Every structure is written in C-alpha cells, then in structure tokens.
Amino acid sequence: MPSLSEETGGRVPALAPGATIGIVGGGQLGRMMALSAKYMGFHVGTLDPTEDCPTAQVADFQIVADYDDTAAIRELAERSDVLTYEFENVDADALDAVRDRVAIPQGTDLLRVTQNRVAEKTFINDHGISTAPWAPVNSRAELDAALGRIGYPAVLKTAEGGYDGHGQIVLRDASDLEQVWPDEDFPPAILEGFVDFAYEASILVSGNGEDHVTFPVVRNIHCDNILHKTIMPAPMDDGMQERARELAVALAKGFALAGTLAIELFVCADGTLIVNELAPRPHNSGHYTIEACDFDQYDLHVRGICGWPLAQPRTLTPAAVMVNVLGQHVAPTREAIAGHPEWHVHDYGKAEAKRDRKMGHITVLTDDAERTVAELDATGCWADITDRG
Structure with a gap:
C-alpha cells in the first residue's frame, strides 16, 4: 500500500x-x-x-x-x-x-448510527445538541402514547431506510392515522414532532481522523421532500455560523470523522439551531462547493479518507446558488444553456431521465443570491417546482 x-x-x-x-x-x-x-x-x-x-x-x-x-x-x-x-x-x-x-477510514459505527434514526437522534442528543422532540415507536399503542406526549402535528418515519420523503407519514391530526401501518406490518419507527422553523439549512464538516474543517452554512429549499435549491451563504449572523460550526465539529469528533459529513438543520426564528438528520458522506447541498470554494466537499472527503492534511476551505465568491435538475427539467435546461454562459452545468450521465430523479445540477456564482434565484426562476425551466412549491 x-x-x-x-x-x-x-x-x-x-x-x-x-x-x-x-x-x-x-x-x-x-x-x-x-x-x-x-x-x-x-x-x-x-x-x-x-x-x-x-x-x-x-x-x-x-x-x-x-x-x-x-x-x-x-x-x-x-x-x-x-x-x-x-x-x-x-x-x-x-x-x-x-x-x-x-x-x-470512515468505519462502520458512523454508518450504523446514520442508518437508524433512533440511534442517530440518540447520538446527537448525547452530544448535547438539540433535535426535534422524538420517540421510538414499534406499534400503534406506542404511537398513541408518543402522540400523547409530543402531540400533533408530527411525522412518523421508519427507523431505517427511506430517502427524499419515502417511508414517512405526516400526521396533522387524528384523521391521518388511517395511513399508519397495522400492527402486523408496523416496522421499527420514530415519531418526530414538528419544529416551527424559519428555514432549512445544512453544514458540511470534513475530517482526517484528527483535524476537522467546515464549510459555510447554506440555506436549502425543498419541494415534495426533494432538495430544489441551495443558497450560499445562509442568512445568519457570524454568531449563528459559529454555533453551527461548533456543533458540526462536536459531532465530527464524536465519530473521529474521516471524510465528509453533512448535517441538516432547522433554523428557528430566535436563532436556535436544531439538527434534523446526518448524512455520512458528501451531500446534495454541498454541490455548490465545486465552483464556489478552493477545496470542495469531494476534495476534502478524498483527502480525509486518504489521511492528507486539510485546509479550512475558502469561498471564492460572495454567494452561490445551486439548483437541482430533475428528470422533467433536463429538456428545458438543455435548451436554455445557450443563453446562460454563467451556468456551471453538471450532468450525471444517467441513462434514463425519470420524473423527480436527480439528473444533474446547475450552479451560479453571484454577488446577489436573491437576484440570481429570481433569474433562475424566470427561465421557466423549474416551473413545476414553482407551481408545487
């Protein structure tokens, strides 16, 4: 070797x-x-x-x-x-x-924790970091008891598996209980209370087993549980950015992290940061780093698992906007490319474009994220997202 x-x-x-x-x-x-x-x-x-x-x-x-x-x-x-x-x-x-x-180098402890929502929430809370109120549930009786403590609205998620909203049932009131699995088919699950948040965000942290560095906190906009846009930087002050960095490093140290870890957050109006989920790998919300940072999330993942030293990544632009290209967006975005020299276009090389399947992304470096978001929306390429969102 x-x-x-x-x-x-x-x-x-x-x-x-x-x-x-x-x-x-x-x-x-x-x-x-x-x-x-x-x-x-x-x-x-x-x-x-x-x-x-x-x-x-x-x-x-x-x-x-x-x-x-x-x-x-x-x-x-x-x-x-x-x-x-x-x-x-x-x-x-x-x-x-x-x-x-x-x-x-990533080990399998990180994998096992992030594969199971009960283990994940427990790990986060054990490091003194806030999550939504939650409870493990394995039957209708346990679900009823948890709802009695947490209340409506809440979301019921399978403890393992599921992504982009799969394996989740939103419970806004008792009428939604009709969607819940019967006891004979009830999988290990978790009930989470809703959080009154201002917006969703994420932060990436990379490590080599010893040192840890972070990327800026970004704002994420989802539609139908699929990430639509990421905006860098998130609209928060330096103090909130530092609190996010501290919680990211605390979790990374808890795993003796090698590689890149993504931490999804809820940002509350009072400045509270609540961790939603962890992803033990590079993340969709970090695609912007390819153009917007001197070292991107993939560079630092590779450097981390290969034991190389890590530099604190620097942003190369005041702001950046990344937007996902789903299957239904492939044709309109390809038609629009000729008129948008500012677009950094990434195509993933997937053989078949299916609706809501991630086929690529586009990043725009900018000094005015709000203007760039409006310009992207004005192309009409993501009209279905605008309508649904």
Whole structure:
C-alpha cells in the first residue's frame, strides 16, 4: 500500500497518489468523488449493480453487483487500498467482514448510527445538541402514547431506510392515522414532532481522523421532500455560523470523522439551531462547493479518507446558488444553456431521465443570491417546482 508518512498521530494513515480508492455505490456522489480523486492521482474502482453507472463512467473499473453481495465487496476490497461509500444504505456487516483486507477510514459505527434514526437522534442528543422532540415507536399503542406526549402535528418515519420523503407519514391530526401501518406490518419507527422553523439549512464538516474543517452554512429549499435549491451563504449572523460550526465539529469528533459529513438543520426564528438528520458522506447541498470554494466537499472527503492534511476551505465568491435538475427539467435546461454562459452545468450521465430523479445540477456564482434565484426562476425551466412549491 503506497504511503506518504507514518507520523500521523490520530490521523488516518496517509496514502500516496497511485493508491486505489474503492467506492461502494455508483451514483452522482461517487462520480464527483471519483473526479476529485483522479485529479489527485488516485485510481478509482466502484461497485454498483447498474452497468456504466455515473461513477463507472469516470472510474478505472467497475464491479457490477448488488451492494450486499459479500463476494463482490470482498473483490473490491482486494483491489483497493481504501474503501468509502457514497450513500447510507450499505451493508455494514459486509464492510466489517473485509476490514482485515482494506482500510475503511470512515468505519462502520458512523454508518450504523446514520442508518437508524433512533440511534442517530440518540447520538446527537448525547452530544448535547438539540433535535426535534422524538420517540421510538414499534406499534400503534406506542404511537398513541408518543402522540400523547409530543402531540400533533408530527411525522412518523421508519427507523431505517427511506430517502427524499419515502417511508414517512405526516400526521396533522387524528384523521391521518388511517395511513399508519397495522400492527402486523408496523416496522421499527420514530415519531418526530414538528419544529416551527424559519428555514432549512445544512453544514458540511470534513475530517482526517484528527483535524476537522467546515464549510459555510447554506440555506436549502425543498419541494415534495426533494432538495430544489441551495443558497450560499445562509442568512445568519457570524454568531449563528459559529454555533453551527461548533456543533458540526462536536459531532465530527464524536465519530473521529474521516471524510465528509453533512448535517441538516432547522433554523428557528430566535436563532436556535436544531439538527434534523446526518448524512455520512458528501451531500446534495454541498454541490455548490465545486465552483464556489478552493477545496470542495469531494476534495476534502478524498483527502480525509486518504489521511492528507486539510485546509479550512475558502469561498471564492460572495454567494452561490445551486439548483437541482430533475428528470422533467433536463429538456428545458438543455435548451436554455445557450443563453446562460454563467451556468456551471453538471450532468450525471444517467441513462434514463425519470420524473423527480436527480439528473444533474446547475450552479451560479453571484454577488446577489436573491437576484440570481429570481433569474433562475424566470427561465421557466423549474416551473413545476414553482407551481408545487
């Protein structure tokens, strides 16, 4: 295994260019991770069930197999010097089974905590950080008891699995209980009380096992539980930015973080910051960093898992706006590209454009985020989002 130095202290042992990074998952996050790794001189392999997936298009090799295929994960481990993952729903036991063959700097504790909402909320609260009021529920009787304590409105979520709103039931009053699973089909779940927040936000933190650095807090705008826009910076003062940075670093230290961790927040009108969810990987809301920062979230993820030193990222522009391109937006945005030289266009190389499927994103660097948001909306490319939102 190529090595730069053994003098790392608590840092991940350093890999030199020429080493191989194996990525479990082949979507757009893995693609952008691989592009950063290639610039640094690393080789990249990916495991994904879809042949010619987005990551494979820029990687050195692909193993076509399901994520829980232990033989395939073993093959990826044997062909790699370090393993990472680009999404949460990876079999942690399968990764543990190959830790004698390959370094997994992110570890599997981080994975297990973020795969289970009960474990995640417990971890966050144990570090003295606020979340929405919550309770674990495993039956209708436990749900009724939790509603008695937390009250309406609330949201019922499966403890494991689910993304972009899947596996969630919003309970605004007792009539919504008709949507809840019967006892015989009731999965392990969590009930969360609603938070009266001013807006949603997120912060990214990256580590190498020893040092931790953060990106600015950004504002996120969702539609139908899918991220639509990210605006950098979030409209908050320096004190709130510092509180967000402190909670991000506290969580990162709790995991001895290597790589990038995303922390989704609710920002309340009184300045309170409440953690909503964690993502143990680069994040959709951090795509803007590719153009807007000197080191982006993928650079620092790769540097972190490879044991390289980390610099505090600097923004290169006063503001930036990132907007997702879903399946229904592919045609109109492609038609509009010719008239927008300011657009930084990213296409993920997915074979089929489906409605609400993330197909790419566009970032605009600006000195006036409000004006840029209005200009993006005025193109009409995201008219369905405007109508639904």
